[in-house]
Amino acid sequence: MPELPEVEVVRHGLAPAVTGARIERVIVLDARSLKRHDGPAEDFVERLAGAHVAAAVRRGKFLWMPLAIGSAFASSTPESGAFGEPVEALVVHLGMSGQVLLRARDAEVAPLTRLVFDVHHPEHGALRVDFVDQRIFGSMAIDPLQATPDAAAGGHGSPLPLVPGQVAHIARDPLDPAFDEARFLSALRSRRTGIKRALLDQTLVSGIGNIYADESLWAARLHYDQPTSSISTRKARELLSEVRTVLRRALDEGGTSFDAQYVNVNGASGYFSHSLRAYGQQGMPCERCGRLIVREQFMNRGSHFCPGCQRLRAA
């Protein structure tokens, strides 16, 4: 369930703790959390040991840490110039229940922890990064970096025009300065599917999951199954604007600091439920028209909407 805002909170909290840090040791408690990794757990562990993290970058719901190369000198940091351009990255996807927790080195390992990273930061000292994931839909991998087709930054958190191969097919998210709005609107129109399915298609626009899809559609007064081809460009622009508003509001409410991330036991979890107007609100009156919010099964997930102001319109 972590979507763009939750993943960004993780990235933002993680970045100051891991940028410039050296990975001293990796412990794989459950190899199923490496299902994205092309190789055995031993390969994952050996390639990370001694590596330096150059940044924490995010595109949509994907997070990655480019690995600096050329650590010939112990005093070198990725900023010192002794490092070359990264060629691979540690890729993270939280899936449904993944959390990345920053801990003290000697802190107790929480239940459901799948991966443990001992890191050493030049300023913050010895730290531990734990990957906790109940449902194991999330996973990590070491993946080669490749150039972005548009030469813009691969994601939020680094100016480098690089993106992991696993993330290359993921569209830029609506908060990315390089998000191509005209291309999105054009692609949306040519789709032959419902609007919610399109919003959830990460190859069209990334970062939106079930919760913020429902919230954005409510804000734009659109039914989840409204055919994309029947939506005017003007209406699609309005929807995109609502998507951005919803994501930004969640970001504002979930924004956290290094210290907060450090002690926050819930890590990436924690939805900003007090601001939800559709998701999980079934049976509650719509804030706009008072009709009761309905929940329907759609795409093997719940869709929450107002039957009064989110009506399916004739194409």
Next chain:
DNA sequence: CGTTGGCCCTGATCGC
């Protein structure tokens, strides 16, 4: 090639 349905995965919760 665009679209769609199915599957993965497990702890918490609920009903009998």
Next chain:
DNA sequence: TGCGATCAGGGCCAAC
């Protein structure tokens, strides 16, 4: 008290 059923859904891939 115990236990089976149910639920949550992002990403990927086979199939159409």
